[in-house]
Amino acid sequence: MVMENKDKLRHVSHTNEWLEHIYETIIQKDEKEYAFVEMNIKQFRYINIEYDCAFGDHVLASMQQLLETQLKGRGYVARRYADTFDFFVEHNHETHVLDSFLMDIIDAVFENGIEGLHKNLYTSFGIYLLHEECPPFAKLQTLAGIARKQLHHDRRTFSYELAQQDVVQEYLKTYRLSTKLTQARFLNQFQIYIQPKVELQTHKICGGELLMRWILEDGTMVPLNEFMSTFTKNGDLYMIDLQHFDKMCAFLQQRIKKHKAVVPISFNVTNLTVFDGDFLQDYLGTFRQYSLPKDLIEFEFTEDIHFEKKDQVQDIIDIFRSEGFTCTLDDFGNGFSSFDLLMNAAIDIIKLDRLFFQGMLSEQRKRVIHNIIDIAKIKGIKVLAEGVETKEYARFVEAEGCDYIQGFYYYRPMPLGEFEKLLDSDKILPYTMDDK
Numbered sequence: 001m002v003m004e005n006k007d008k009l010r011h012v013s014h015t016n017e018w019l020e021h022i023y024e025t026i027i028q029k030d031e032k033e034y035a036f037v038e039m040n041i042k043q044f045r046y047i048n049i050e051y052d053c054a055f056g057d058h059v060l061a062s063m064q065q066l067l068e069t070q071l072k073g074r075g076y077v078a079r080r081y082a083d084t085f086d087f088f089v090e091h092n093h094e095t096h097v098l099d100s101f102l103m104d105i106i107d108a109v110f111e112n113g114i115e116g117l118h119k120n121l122y123t124s125f126g127i128y129l130l131h132e133e134c135p136p137f138a139k140l141q142t143l144a145g146i147a148r149k150q151l152h153h154d155r156r157t158f159s160y161e162l163a164q165q166d167v168v169q170e171y172l173k174t175y176r177l178s179t180k181l182t183q184a185r186f187l188n189q190f191q192i193y194i195q196p197k198v199e200l201q202t203h204k205i206c207g208g209e210l211l212m213r214w215i216l217e218d219g220t221m222v223p224l225n226e227f228m229s230t231f232t233k234n235g236d237l238y239m240i241d242l243q244h245f246d247k248m249c250a251f252l253q254q255r256i257k258k259h260k261a262v263v264p265i266s267f268n269v270t271n272l273t274v275f276d277g278d279f280l281q282d283y284l285g286t287f288r289q290y291s292l293p294k295d296l297i298e299f300e301f302t303e304d305i306h307f308e309k310k311d312q313v314q315d316i317i318d319i320f321r322s323e324g325f326t327c328t329l330d331d332f333g334n335g336f337s338s339f340d341l342l343m344n345a346a347i348d349i350i351k352l353d354r355l356f357f358q359g360m361l362s363e364q365r366k367r368v369i370h371n372i373i374d375i376a377k378i379k380g381i382k383v384l385a386e387g388v389e390t391k392e393y394a395r396f397v398e399a400e401g402c403d404y405i406q407g408f409y410y411y412r413p414m415p416l417g418e419f420e421k422l423l424d425s426d427k428i429l430p431y432t433m434d435d436k
Helices: 006-010 016-028 044-050 053-071 095-110 137-149 165-186 228-234 236-257 279-287 310-323 338-344 363-378 391-399 416-423
Strands: 034-041 075-081 084-090 123-129 159-162 190-199 204-215 265-269 297-302 326-332 349-352 382-386 404-406
Touching: 016 075, 016 084, 016 137, 034 095, 034 137, 044 053, 053 075, 053 084, 053 095, 095 123, 123 137, 165 228, 165 236, 190 236, 190 416, 204 236, 204 404, 204 416, 228 236, 236 265, 236 279, 265 326, 279 310, 297 310, 310 326, 326 382, 338 363, 349 363, 363 382, 363 391, 382 391, 391 404
Parallel strands: 123 159, 204 265, 265 297, 297 326, 326 349, 349 382, 382 404
Antiparallel strands: 034 084, 034 123, 075 084, 190 204, 190 404
16 A cells, blocks of 8 residues: 655655655655656657647646556656656566556556557656665666666667666676776777788788787786777777877888888778768878878778768768778678678778688688679779688688788787787788889
């Protein structure tokens, strides 16, 4: 049964202050059979834009009334702000009972009588079950909000997440990692590694791809899959990529001044990088600080950045190529737009994704690889086989007329110092400075 408390009348009903007072009373009476729920109406801005704010206010008032009706005798509700509502509801620690109640709300929201919105309102929920621990009200709201925003699926009609320990810890882990990554950037823990590229006609090193590795103070290397997804969201990756581009330009310039051997170096251009408003200015501006032949610089555009905005990306590729840089389509075959780009884009090289070179070299696989190389040759595009780890695949792509190869079969990624030793050896393809 829902408790009765005359003291609650001191607060305006259905406000955040009122609901906080309800919570304090629940705690005092040790009534922990409640769930605290944050409910959000998805894409509510659409309603305000499509209709107007006055209509939006009418919808919110109707939702408030709907929730009060659904919770009558079972709980309490308040609208915290905008399209977000908070409520307490009895749940007796049975998840299926809570599911049933939330579905009742969904049904009521769908069946609303507001003209134009019938069966077109969608909600998401974050839930905190009151058990032994009863956090302060503000923290309770925060935890339920974290749970709702941590949803790993997006069902339009009904989705919720419980603010259990693992969900909250996952949230905290993400943001703690983001802070740690920024600190690591200022500590210069992100080191340059180079993976050599080999020309198949001579079997000598003809270039290298710049890669990044996170090396801790004790020399431990942090696996990329443990931080890269967070890295691409917080902006640090762009800063490090640009910093490494600057360092490699300086590295090449110093070797040329000392009359030492050099090879072209390629730099990855990610989805995050290419759509940064300062991308062209930053990279071109950095390059122009150094007296380098332009054919020593290669930009590798990862395949996944092209699908939705391929025209914009092609414009950037065209600018780089008109400046004299080599442009490569990375990860070819590992996305939806690969063949469209092969047929229509102006690029210099495609890198066949490592997926082509995993597993048994079957006749079917041979035909697929042969056909791709054949099409690239017709288009005047050179081909690099990436991720090759076995002699069988290495010999096959060489026989098929592939131009370059990159993979563990020849060289693994290595620190810049080790790569420099290779440059000083006889294992590289001579690069002439004549007419550069």
